[in-house]
Amino acid sequence: MANVTQWTKADSIYINREISWLQFNRRVLQEAQDDSTPLLERIKFLSIVSTNLDEFVSVRAAGIMEQVKSGNHSKDFTGFTPKELLKQVTAMIEQLAADQYATHEQICHLLQQQGIVFTTFSDLDGQQKKELEAYYVQNVFPVLTPLAIDRSRPCPLIRTKSIYLAIVLKETKAVAADSQGTKLALVEIPANLSRFIEVSSQEEHAKKHYILLEDLIKSHIHTLFTMYSPVSFHAFRLTRNADLSLDEEGAEDLLDEMEKVLQTRRWGTPVRLEIEKGFDPWILELLKSELEVDNHIIITTVTPIDLSFFMSFSSSLSGYEHLRYPGFEPGYPRAFARTDDFFAVLRERDVIVMHPYESFEAVNDFIQQAALDTSVLAIKMTLYRSNGDSHIIQSLSRAAEMGKQVTVVVELKARFDEARNIEWAKTLEKAGCHVVYGLAGLKIHAKMTLVVRKEEDMLKRYIHVATGNYNEVSASIFTDIGLFTANPRIGEDVSNLFNEITGFSMPVHWHYLSVAPTHLKQQLFRSIQREAKHAQEGKPARIIAKMNALSNKEMVDQLYNASKLGVQIDLIVRGICCLRPGIPGLSEHIQVRSIVDRFLEHSRIFYFENAGNPQVWMSSADWMTRNLDRRIELMCPVLDEEHKSMLIQLLTLLLDDNVKARVLLPDGQYIHVTNHLAVCRSQFDAHSIIMKQQDTHDLIHNESVPDIKLPLDAYLEQPDQEWIIYH
Template identity: 55%
Template sequence: MTSAKNYINRDLSWLEFNRRVLEEAEDPGTPLLERFQFLSIVQSNLDEFMSVRVAGLQAQSRAGYTKTDFTGYTPQGLIKRLMKRTTRMVREQYRSYRELIRILGKEGVMLSTFRDLNEEQKTLMTKYFQQIIYPVLTPMAVDQSRPFPLLHSKGLYLAVVLQQDDLRNDSDSRSFCAIVQVPTILTRTVLVPGRKGSRKFTYLLLEDLIKEHIGLLFSGYTVEAVHAFRVTRNSDLTLNEEGSEDLLQEIEKELRRRRRGLPVRLEVEKGIHPHAMELLQDELEMEDVVFDEIDGPLDLAFLSKFVSMLPNYDHLRYSKVDPIYPDEFEEAEDMLSVLREKDVLVYHPYESFEVVNDFILEAAADVDVLAIKMTLYRVSVNSVLVQALASAAESGKQVTVVVEIKARFDEARNIAWARQLEKAGCHVVYGLVGLKTHAKITLVVRREADTLRRYVHVGTGNYNENTAKLYTDVGLFTSHPDIGADATALFNEMTGYSTPHQWSSFAVAPIGLKPKLFELIDREIEHAIAGRPAKIIAKMNSLSNQSMIDKLYEASQAGVKIDLIVRGVCCLRPGVIGLSDNIRVISIVDRFLEHARILAVGGGGEEELFISSADWMTRNLSRRVELMCPVKDPGPRQMLMNLLQMNLQDNVKARELQSSGSYVRVTSPHAPLRSQFEAADIPLWKSIASAIE
């Protein structure tokens, strides 16, 4: 069972996921402007993959590490295979870009070049350059007295090759090189003034406008060539948590170091001048740097902002989803009175995240609420939740916030929130040494008559109003005494010196979650061996932990029927005769990012339902504080089963993982069922009737 051929490599599986995203950009059935959005996501995904995963492999390779992982790859061999596939993907990405730009032109939106403008437009664009762009630009010469500048990771730059005018015809003349950063403070696309009343829009890329006028920055020199380039650096933080006296200061120091991380990837515009290329190779020490020559604009992530600002093009977008306020709370005078009667399950983005904000706001304003405790992993700008917590602390309530300042790429923002909360009087805990706090939970303690009652919200997604509009996540509101007691114990462990708790409801990583999952799977194995119904349905973002995969293989061999809904990385190889022939794996990539983690264990209508913050990856199970919470009330349990059934029956956007490691679209003789569109029919999955047929 532990043979390398029985597993799919994590990084190769990730590339397959990004390919599925790219397929959405290539799908003619996807609205045009949404296809641009998917192209932008492909770029952003690839940037993070390079700056974290590939960077780690390069570091292992440089250190001479040659051991194979459990999928049979050495770092050196895996890098070669990844780069071969990535190069193919980038070529396909830009073929799709050119096709989409052509189609967009037919809709009256042109991404043009300066030379294609008429004379009046050229004059106006030159004036715009002189007044708006030119004052912001800084030419950086590279010579003996001026060293090569520090290039920011993922910044867009122009390499300018020059010759001095009075030496151009001299046989000893040589080329000079300078670097110009394309300013991030200005929008990447510039609208060209058109005729009054025209329904057509023409845009220029900022770097093209700068290229056309680059000579104004170098008087006395002639521009030989100017080409764009971009460097991606290692962005993973290396923290000495145990040796650090102040974790906050240590992370701030590492954020400064990140700007100088080793180069991982260099992207250059096709046809770059040899002198500029030689300079970049020398300065970046490109022995093991990934190199891509790009036939098109560098960094297609700009497309997301570009298409989102186009006016009057809603017919080229998905129909808007207006989140509704959950019926359970709509007519109630206050939320807590509802939770004294029953648990409430909400599903974002179809149900509004405002319900989470209101839960905290109501608690902050309630004179009988004594304490609010909450975990924050990724928070939106101008978060209502942060303001509500600060208000609660200022009114005298005990407010405790566990802020995870090691959340990758959100470190600086979380540090700012933490300081704001501290100033308001909140008790702020900066995570735990050696662990990331990834659990999503809020505890409200309220005085009622002669006792205290605890109200809890547990979610699968971050407390972030913005991503709650883009991700599918579930959240549970409850006042169940066992869950409240476990929530109290969990916060005591995160903020104090409490010994590990004997959980009555929760399973908590890094100590208890994996054993609990194994216990549940073993129970199904026993049922299958005894001839009783045995079934597991698990929905998550990623599955890569070897021992979890082996346990699922064991269950499959025992006859347990297993359905896995895994959006991204999946290292399990399904459908292998005698090993995993009882396991089916599907992935759904659609307009919203599938982000919920749900587990259903048991067959014959006796299922146990859980929601969780954790994927089944090694980092989640052993290096993070993660939470899995049972859903106890029959209503929410059936709702979760309905959602899982909708996913499993999706035959429009679902793709099934083959034993070869490739994915194929699910086909079915039944009527088309697109789970994300079906979920918009809230009464359908919120009905307490039997699961969807």
């Protein structure tokens, strides 16, 4: 058994948020390292690691650096000062990057065995070189712009997350290549050209060869400098602080202000510099001085900088289906499959849809029917992140053009989707929709749609609330829950919430919804405290909570208190978790697991035993401070008993997963249990089980769920078993 560092009383009872996030990204990397993951899916996970790390560095690490720069020496609730945390985070980032690139080497070797080869220009034959030279002249050379750096031409703006070549030049007739006769130039690798280029072959059944764009440019770098000879040329990439500072209170026009702020993102403070191995030391010192990155994160790579291109590369390959996950086509929700009238179905019963196992087309069709139905008077909807060519945007525009009252709350502050949301907002406004840009100081993260329809002599509300965004692309890879209902009290609550967002209304009373930031957190506290009271009274008491992140200290403390009073708590937390489970006298009744698999676990589902009368909630909110205190979020009860049973069974499946689940130990490490353990008995992959159901409602009658759970005690009580410890 691998050695595990034990938690001691000298340690904090909380895990730091940033450290926990980096551990999550390591779990994503483990999927790229896992031999059981299909090869072309492994390179996708490698791409996700890069994208995740880019966002973390540009926002979270950048924020820590700003605190250090400002002289902040105070400790956070996990016991770290900004300086101490930056040191720890930097070391973890460097190690993660090193492991990522080592994994890249291994995967490229396996790709080569499958006939997919990344090569260099120098290794090509004469005919291939000739074809690529023609491609370079026609498609690449006209786009390139060499940027000389000298007294009259200072260092240009280095764009964040763009790849550049730094070229050392000397005059053609110069003899000495000392710094006095040396020139420097930069060339940006065009981001609007494909990063990978397929090399043709005359051989039948030949391997597929690819060359990276930067290698092709390096091989022709002399074409850009006719009076100088390139001495060296290496790639680098700069990451800047991308955390926007928006003056919402002082802005006269929020849309205009956001567009201005987006322009400043490219000028953000540098936080990370990635360089190729062998990078010229003279250029490095010059860049460090020019960009002021002496004390920031500098990563040296032996493989290509920025592996995010692997996502599009994997998707572009045809004829390699055996290297991908088995094909999966989501079914259309059974409740809507035999009718074109969503409203008739919802007048009879509520419908829950589970994505991606059930098609997002049901949501598109619901909005489209509302748009075209002449009895529908109004549609109101929140949009946090939508996708390109969105059917929903088209339907909303059509509804407005037909004269319906269409109100769309577009959250302009959705990080890294700000520009896209501005585009949607303008499109919807042109179509005649009322567009609301959110509220000052609050992000609107609630996912909800309200349709008002005239039926006989009355108006009736139809509602859709969800745990995920109205995004067709993410709905195919994220696990989320959507509820369709005509419940009049839920409808009244949603109407009141829209009025609160768009006007000056403030609901006096909520029938069913719990809304952040006003009282969602308090509702959760009351539910946790009720379980603690029931445990003290000897009544059934249990909590199962599934979410993406748990970092709010007050919430962690509430769970600690409930555990001390005997409540059994099972947390399914995909990413950040600041709670330490299994500490005697504090959290010994709490277990935490994280599942990273084919689909991204994204739904938020909360179960409270309630002395034998279970309550189940679905929510847009994670248990993070930003969600509970600084966003408009909603939490909606699941009222239908069959739907409750279905979601409880879903939670049970995830708790029984012994293939992709990792269990959090008291010391903050995650363990992945091998499938041949006696405690596991047989391989059980929750995602695979759900995909095999003809309809997600069949989960209620599923008999394949094993009765063997995997508590943390199993690890502690079976030290002779084989466990894999991931640091």
